[in-house]
Amino acid sequence: MSHITELHSRIANALNRIGTGLEALDQGADAKAADGAEVEALRTQLEEERTTNAQLEERVRTIKETQDTTVERLTVEVERLTEQLASQEDTVARLARANAELRSNNSELRQAISDGVAEPHLVNKAMMAELEALRVAHGADRAEVDAVLGELHAMIDAAEGKESEDA
Numbered sequence: 001m002s003h004i005t006e007l008h009s010r011i012a013n014a015l016n017r018i019g020t021g022l023e024a025l026d027q028g029a030d031a032k033a034a035d036g037a038e039v040e041a042l043r044t045q046l047e048e049e050r051t052t053n054a055q056l057e058e059r060v061r062t063i064k065e066t067q068d069t070t071v072e073r074l075t076v077e078v079e080r081l082t083e084q085l086a087s088q089e090d091t092v093a094r095l096a097r098a099n100a101e102l103r104s105n106n107s108e109l110r111q112a113i114s115d116g117v118a119e120p121h122l123v124n125k126a127m128m129a130e131l132e133a134l135r136v137a138h139g140a141d142r143a144e145v146d147a148v149l150g151e152l153h154a155m156i157d158a159a160e161g162k163e164s165e166d167a
Contacts, residue, residue, distance in 0.1 A: 077154065084147050091140045098133040105129045 025157050105126040 080154070082149060084143075084150060086149070088140075088143050091136065091143045095133070095136045095140055097135045098129065102126070102129040102133050 105122065109122045109126050112122055
């Protein structure tokens, strides 16, 4: 009988251990279920972050393209304005030289007239200087008209560019 009691005790202990193990398994299953829900929530957040990241990358790409286009357009504009400025500086320099020559010739002509000497080569020289001054003045006027036309073309191109962006 003591043997039965001992077996009974051993069976009770085994049943207790089995019960404890089952409780642990139940808690583990609950933990696994909770972990599964947490993992699913984390996966959802990860996917949302990936979507947000993709959207941000697209925005950055769009901004970079816009910036590159703007820089390219501004570079072309700067080159155009630099060429225009160089042309105008050249015209101004030519006009200054022609005016200096005209003043010099006029001074020599006045001196010759006051001396009572009429020198035809001075009259020819003065006329040539005056013609050159007129040509340079005409060139300056043409450069100014070209500058105005260039600005108008740039404004038209910009307006057309905005219309195509809006469409």
